[in-house]
Amino acid sequence: MPVLVEQDWLHRYADFAFTCRAIAGIGRRLSGPNRLAELVPWLEEEQRRLEEEFQRLWPEVRQALEVPAHP
Numbered sequence: 001m002p003v004l005v006e007q008d009w010l011h012r013y014a015d016f017a018f019t020c021r022a023i024a025g026i027g028r029r030l031s032g033p034n035r036l037a038e039l040v041p042w043l044e045e046e047q048r049r050l051e052e053e054f055q056r057l058w059p060e061v062r063q064a065l066e067v068p069a070h071p
Helices: 002-006 016-029 035-065
Strands: none
Touching: 016 035
8 A cells, every 4th residue: 555655546547548557457467358458448438428427426425425525
């Protein structure tokens, strides 16, 4: 966990390209074909819709988890 904090990974995951590389990288560490890397083109195509859904759902999740709003 210290490396996650030191390298500020949570903020880095806010970058879509970083997240796609991370997904493909995890797939390389799994046995068999890299099915996770195969998801990247779909994620790229659906990014706008996924973002819209996230924005719609996040306030409810934040409220349920009692997370303060971020300015």
